[in-house]
Amino acid sequence: MSDFLTDSFGRPLEYLRLAVTDRCNLRCFYCMPAEGIDYVDRKDLLSYEDMLRLTRIFVSLGVNKIRLTGGEPFVRKNFYGFLKRLTKIDGLDQIAITTNGAVASRHISFLKEIGITSINLSLDTLNKERYEQITRKDFFDQAMETYHAVLAAGIKLSVNMVVMEGKNIDDIVPMAMLTKDDNVTVRFIEEMPFNGSGLRETIGFNHKKILETLHAGLPTMNPVVFKEGTTAQEYTIEGHKGKIGIIAAYTRTFCSSCNRIRVTATGEMRNCLYDQGVLNLKRLLTDGSSDQMICEAIKEGYSKKHKDGREAEAARLTVVSESMSSIGG
Numbered sequence: 001m002s003d004f005l006t007d008s009f010g011r012p013l014e015y016l017r018l019a020v021t022d023r024c025n026l027r028c029f030y031c032m033p034a035e036g037i038d039y040v041d042r043k044d045l046l047s048y049e050d051m052l053r054l055t056r057i058f059v060s061l062g063v064n065k066i067r068l069t070g071g072e073p074f075v076r077k078n079f080y081g082f083l084k085r086l087t088k089i090d091g092l093d094q095i096a097i098t099t100n101g102a103v104a105s106r107h108i109s110f111l112k113e114i115g116i117t118s119i120n121l122s123l124d125t126l127n128k129e130r131y132e133q134i135t136r137k138d139f140f141d142q143a144m145e146t147y148h149a150v151l152a153a154g155i156k157l158s159v160n161m162v163v164m165e166g167k168n169i170d171d172i173v174p175m176a177m178l179t180k181d182d183n184v185t186v187r188f189i190e191e192m193p194f195n196g197s198g199l200r201e202t203i204g205f206n207h208k209k210i211l212e213t214l215h216a217g218l219p220t221m222n223p224v225v226f227k228e229g230t231t232a233q234e235y236t237i238e239g240h241k242g243k244i245g246i247i248a249a250y251t252r253t254f255c256s257s258c259n260r261i262r263v264t265a266t267g268e269m270r271n272c273l274y275d276q277g278v279l280n281l282k283r284l285l286t287d288g289s290s291d292q293m294i295c296e297a298i299k300e301g302y303s304k305k306h307k308d309g310r311e312a313e314a315a316r317l318t319v320v321s322e323s324m325s326s327i328g329g
Contacts, residue, residue, distance in 0.1 A: 004061060004062030005061040005062050005298075005299060005302055007271075007305040008303055008305065009305070009307060011257065011258055011259055011305075012062055012259055013058075013061055013062050013063060013259060013260075013261055013302060014062055014063060014064055014065060014229065014259040014260070015063065015064075015065045015067070015259050015260035015261070016058045016067070016260070016261055016262075016263065017066075017067045017069055017260060017261070017262045017328055018051060018054075018055070018066055018068055018069070018262075018328070019068075019070055019071065019262075019263065019264050019265040019327070019328025020046075020051065020068055020069070020070060020071070020073045020076050020079065020082070020265060021045065021070045021071040021073060021075060021076040021265050022039055022040055022045075022070065022264075022265045022266075022323075022325050022326045023039055023070065023075055023076070024070055024072040024075065024100070024325050025072055025075055025100070025102050025137065026072070026100050026102065026135040026136070026137045026139065027135060027136035027137060028122075028124070028134055028136070028162075029134060029136065029195070030134075030162055030164060030191055030192075030195050030324075031194065031195060031324045032195065032323040032324075032325055040265070040266055040326075044266050045265050045266060046263075046265060046266065046267045046281075046282055046285075048078065048081075048082040050267065050285050051082065051086075052082075052085060052086065052089070053285070053291070054263065054267075054281060055086065055089055056291075057291055057294055057298065058261075058298070059090075059091040059092060060295065061295065061298065061299075063091075063092075063261075064091060064092060064094065065093060065094040065095075065096070066086070066092055066094070066095055066096070067096040067097070067120075068083075068095075068096070068097045068098070069097075069098045069328045070098075070325065070328070071265065071325045071328075072099060072102065073097060073098070073099060074099055074103050074104050075103065080107065080110060083095075083111070083114060083116070084114050087114050087115050087116075093117075094117045094118065095115065095116050095117055096116070096117060096118040096119065097118075097119050097120070098120040098122065098160070099119065099120070099122070099146070100121070100122045100135075100139070100143060101122070101123070101139075101142060101143035101144075101145070101146030101147065102137070102139035102142050102146075103142065104119075104146045105142060105145040105146040105149045108146065108149040108152075108153050108155070109149075111153070111155065112154070112155055116155060117155070117156060118155060118156035118157070119150050119155055119157055119158075120157075120158045120159075120160050121143065121146060121147055121157065121160065122160050122162075123143055123147070123159050123160070123161060123175075124161050124162050124164070124167075124168055124171070125161075125168045125171045125175075126171060126174050126175060126178075127171065128140040130168060130171070131143075134164075134167060134168065151182055151183070151184065157183075157184045157185070158185040158186075158187055158245075159175070159178065159184060159186045159187065160187050160189055161175050161186065161187065161188050161189065162189050162191055162192075163188050163189065163190065163205050163210055165191075165203070165204030165205040166204070172188060172210065172213045172214060172217075173213065173214065173216075173217035173218065175188075176188075176214055176217070176218055176237070178242065179237060179240040179241060179242030179243060179244060180237075180240050180241070180242075181241060182241060182242055183241045183242050184241075184242040185232075185234070185242055185244065185245055186242065186243075186244045186245070187244070187247055188207075188210045188214075188244070188245070188247070189247040190203055190205075190206055190210070190247065190248055190249045190250040190251060191203050191205070191249075192249050192250050192273075192324070193250075193320045194273075194320060194322055194323060194324040194327060195323065203250050206248070206250065206251055207233075207246050207247075207251055207253070210246050211246060214244065214246075218237050220237055220238035220239070221235045221236070221237050221244070222235060222236050222237075222238070224236060224243065226254075228257040228259075229257050229258070229260075230254070230257075231247045231249070231254045232245030232246060232247045232254075233245060233246050233247075233254075249273075252274075252308055252309035252310060255307070255308030255309050255310075256307075256308065258272070258305075258308075261302065262327065262328055263281060263328070264277075264326065264328050265328065266282060267280060267281040267282025267283070267285065268280060268281070268282075269281050269298065269301050270327070271302060271304065271305040271306065272305070272306060272309055272312040273309065273327065274309045274312040274313040274316070275306065275312040275313075275315065275316065276316050276317065278301040278304050279297055279298065279300075281297075281298075284297055
């Protein structure tokens with residue numbers, strides 16, 4: 001249908017992050033207020049048919065990897081049937097899922113069977129009490145069940161830990177120690193302002209402090225050559241099976257090779273986590289637009305991609321106030 005797409009800075013579009021829902025069964029304080037957020041009406045969400053159609057269109061433009069996010073994707077009804085159909089789309093080399101693990105453990109064998117290539121598990125601490133303080137829910141045991149089930153199934157596993165000063169700094173080195181005996185990548189992520197309440201002007205614990213803390217506890221860390229299109233600076237540790245990574249999500253040091261695009265659960269296309277959206281894909285679907293028309297609209301929207309996340313944020317008409325759950329984490 002179309003030539004593979006690059007933005008005005010020559011960066012190819014290869015990676016789609018698709019939110020299947022804005023709903024979540026946790027209430028992590030860095031993502032949303034304790035009372036939750038105002039979820040959109042279900043009729044305003046993209047249908048699975050919409051998602052499959054959009055995925056085919058994005059694949060025609062060069063996308064070869066998709067990550068399904070939320071909210072929590074496993075809380076959406078009939079998610080497993082959608083996954084099975086998604087795996088049949090030619091051209092998708094990688095299908096990944098980001099989950100909090102609260103309800104996913106019993107379905108890991110199914111994910112392995114249909115060919116899910118990797119899973120990111122959101123886990124901000126290995127301390128059960130601290131987990132409940134951060135998430136405002138009691139799902140720690142279930143999250144750890146998912147961790148072990150993914151490892152046992154042989155699916156590529158990354159653990160994502162949002163680093164929060166005054167909350168879980170003491171967990172940084174213990175979390176990194178998961179890599180000692182397990183073939184897992186543990187990634188430490190700078191806290192971002194998407195908490196549903198407003199812009200965070202600064203963060204107390206940036207990627208440099210995370211690295212200093214890790215070096216103090218694990219002096220045999222060695223950096224891996226940074227891969228274009230990735231977000232994490234990775235490190236190996238002598239004698240460890242797995243590796244660690246640091247994602248400067250607030251500082252935004254990795255934008256120069258960005259190859260991704262986001263589609264929210266309501267069909268809003270975002271070139272960057274920090275922009276306000278460039279295209280309403282659901283409206284195009286509802287209005288009866290052809291695949292070619294949608295393709296051309298995506299090209300036009302992608303041409304507006306900013307150089308980096310700082311420029312995208314500066315171009316906003318309002319300050320960041322969304323919940324990560326509404327954007328697609």
